[in-house]
Amino acid sequence: MTASAPLPTGTELLARLDRLPVGKPHCRLMLQGGLGYLFESYDAVLLGYGASAVVALWKVESGLAGWLLASVFIGYLIGALAAGLLADRIGRRRVLMYALLVYVAFTLVAATATSPGELILWRILSGIGVGAEATMIVPYISEFLPARNRGRNIGNTMVFLGFGYILAGLTAVTVISPSPEPGWRIACVICVAPVLLLLWWRRTLVESPRFLISQGRIAEATEIVERFEREIAARQELPPVPVVVEPAAKPAPPRRSAIRQFAALWGPGLAGRTAVVCVLWFAIQATHYGYGTWLPTLLVLKGFTISKSFSFALASAVAQVPGYYVAAAISERLDRKWTIVLFLCCSIGCAAGLGTATDDVAIFCFTVALSFFMNGVAGPLYAYTSEIYPTATRATGMGLASATARVGAIMAPVAIGYLYADIGFGGVFAVLCGLLLIGALVLAAAGLRTAGRSLESLHASRARDDQPV
Secondary structure (H helix, E strand, C coil): CCCCCCCCCHHHHHHHHHHCCCCHHHHHHHHHHHHHHHHHHHHHHHHHHHHHHHHHHHCCCHHHHHHHHHHHHHHHHHHHHHHHHHHHHHCHHHHHHHHHHHHHHHHHHHCCCCCHHHHHHHHHHHHHHHHHHHHHHHHHHHCCCCHHHHHHHHHHHHHHHHHHHHHHHHHHHHHHCCCHHHHHHHHHHHHHHHHHHHHHHHHHCCCCHHHHHHCCCHHHHHHHHHHHHHHHHCCCCCCCCCCCCCCCCCCCCCCCCHHHHHHHHCCCCCHHHHHHHHHHHHHHHHHHHHHHHHHHHHHHHCCCCHHHHHHHHHHHHHHHHHHHHHHHHHHHHHCHHHHHHHHHHHHHHHHHHHHHCCCHHHHHHHHHHHHHHHHHCHHHHHHHHHHCCCHHHHHHHHHHHHHHHHHHHHHHHHHHHHHHHHHHHHHHHHHHHHHHHHHHHHHHHHCCCCCCCCCCHHHCCHHHHCCCC
């Protein structure tokens, strides 16, 4: 683009961005986002692996242990809400960068904790950074990806969550289990070093063109789209630019207060979508983190040794990776909505089997299968949520969904800590099955089909689109 050339319109830029095949610049963004998810899952699960050792060393009673497990999710809740609001006001890139800095600082401090209360405080503060980071990755990436394979590529990005779980399992087995007291502290430090490298790499992150266009910053958006075109054109022939009809130009929307940003999610055309994703995220994440953070401890309480419970949990972490790939592959054909419903139904069956299993082989098989389905659902879930909101409220919507999930993630570990004594191992998994069933029924009845549709077409007629398909 020369200085004298007229700027393209926003609609033209979006058409050019959507016609691009997935190339090196897209892969670079997905890798940077995927590494962020790797560190999120590593951090979230690590204390779950080390809970047995920490509880034993500090003689923490089960109720307080639940709060210890839930502390990071309190931070996630705060971070998710803040990230959604800020990203729709100041941009996606800034939030992604600052969030990791917060995480690094307080994770290092957490390694020095000497009491449950102190550790809970630092985990909350480090969780703010992780929650903000995790909330923004998918909305940011989805605004670059073409509609025809957006779900598959987001699902492939989510695979890094599985690698984080595997890394946490290996850390537990090799660092925490042999020497519990210094082991969990060393694990915190180990996690911070690669995050610093990721921050250095992310210094070249570009802002989302869709966000820039929504703010009226057409020149900046044009520069980014042209950079993507040049980089991809150097390696392959680009398809022709589709003919678009540009609507009447609209001025950039004025900045809204935080209350108005959240209120817009419950306004005409979006209220039904918001209600569905809130129920869905609460059910899935309460189950996921309730099961994931307590699994090693529940296995110990069921009679397994710490080493054996860690080994089972590590095997379940490995099973996540094919789960992400399978869900991503079928979500373009079956659609995100029905892929989520299918995986939730399979999760219910596996959780019911795990709650009633008595021998080691059955427990192992159901543990691995449950991990496959419960984690595989993450890819289509994140993709679905980022797709159903327009650009002006996408990050806020994702933030609200993520915050709702964190409420479930906070409540579940605490509730399990208090309820286990009354309802036992089987009762815990019966409650988790009930949550998953509620989520599956709500989505099946009121969810939208989104596969293969551009982000703009999903919001062209909200009244029509809010009819479940």
